[in-house]
Amino acid sequence: MTIAVEIVLLILLLVTAAGAILVKDLMSAILLLGTYSFFLSLVWAWLGAVDVAFVEAVVGAGLATVLFLVTLFGTAPKDSRLRRPPPPIAALFALPLLGILLLYAANDLPEFGDPNSPASSHISPIYLENSFQDSHTPNVVTSVLMDYRSLDTMVETVVIFTAGIACALLLRRKAS
Amino acid sequence: MKIFFLCILLIIAVLIGAYLYRVIRGPTIFDRVLGLNGISTKAIILLALIGIVFERMDMFIDISTGYALLNLVGALAVAKYLEQKGLP
Amino acid sequence: MEILSIIFIVVGLFFLIVAAIGVLRLPDIFSRSHAVSLTDSIGAFFMLIGLALHEGFSMNVFKILAVLALLYLQNPVIAHATVRAALRAGLKPWQREAS
């Protein structure tokens, strides 16, 4: 029963991604990407990663859509390469091969939620025991994101900030 | 009881497919916006249901509040854009 | 209490299914917006109230009611903005040809 829900969500995700690639109009592609973020966030929530789902909803569905739209305000709304060249034949063979290789490698990963896997037997207990003494934050995920991996988070914020500055520049050029 | 909620979850997830058809095949851009709006409402309900199934309602209802707020911002931005630019 | 919540959820599910059928069947953007408004105003109401009844009296019920109030405040705004944009872009409402 739970497997069925996962399968349905993943099929919706795949269909949305394919639609976002195949659609001709840039505006529709933006809307489809927003839908994709909604589904991805649902998948994260279903897997139990609530904070990741929240970030995905905020950044993917809210912020990225608005930033894309603001960019479309200042640039041409049409995709200039409506007739795409067909992909080379080597890519048609190489990409499925790579996919099969990755699936084969994924076989060796530990099971989802396995208590004996290295991640949950070595790393997680240390974070769970020490995070409150180290950072005095009640939420463990927040302390991991903001304290233990603060450099990573800072650079992510820089990316979003740069996108915002670029959108502001585009809007200002249009006004003058 | 949990099985019942899982069934509801599954049915709603399949119903989203109808809206997704409208988003992908919609003749005009406004159909896509409407479909996105319907999908986000469904997603809010789905999140509340997932919270019931996992018995951690307090976490999941927070995300659905965030969804509802973000949906408003995104949809208003799209509608403003379409009003100013006209039909693409 | 459980029975009542199941009844509410099933009624909400019925309206959601009807709205999905309507989104697929209706001919143009303006009439489809009615189907989406059906989902928002009544399907979500019954579903969320059913879930709140199942949850019992706690902090979460207030959060569910807050989400519901948010939905009721913003969905008319979104629907109105979309339809107004469609009207200003020059779309004509669909009409029955024969009559």
Add this chain to the structure above:
Amino acid sequence: MLSASFDWVHLGLGLILSFTVAWINSGHSPFVPNFRLWGKIILYIPWLFFRILQSSLHVTKLILHPALPIDPKLIHVKTKLANPAAVVLLGNSITLTPGTITAEVEPDALIVHALDDISAEDVTSGRIESKIAEVYRNGE
């Protein structure tokens, strides 16, 4: 609310911040709560919900009918409501009711898209409008 922590520090900070943001965004108008008006609006909500239930049953019947007997049309509705907030409430109520949707707001009229005659009659008869006028008459 989201972190479910009810310390005085968090509550006070939230109150101060939200009032500050609202005060900045509303053009520095002083905050005057109108409690009688809000009471009337809260009394108005159950009536609106009853209308929503009625009309959504009607729309359900229309959608499930095999011949799809819809007759969509645009109608102009003149309003006598002077208060902008009252017009907003009227437009919101019309949109929230399935079967009718507000498409355009002009200074003294609304353009409403209705799904068929019975839904349209709901708006043209002015029942919602008279109810809202009643809400706002004494609240001024």
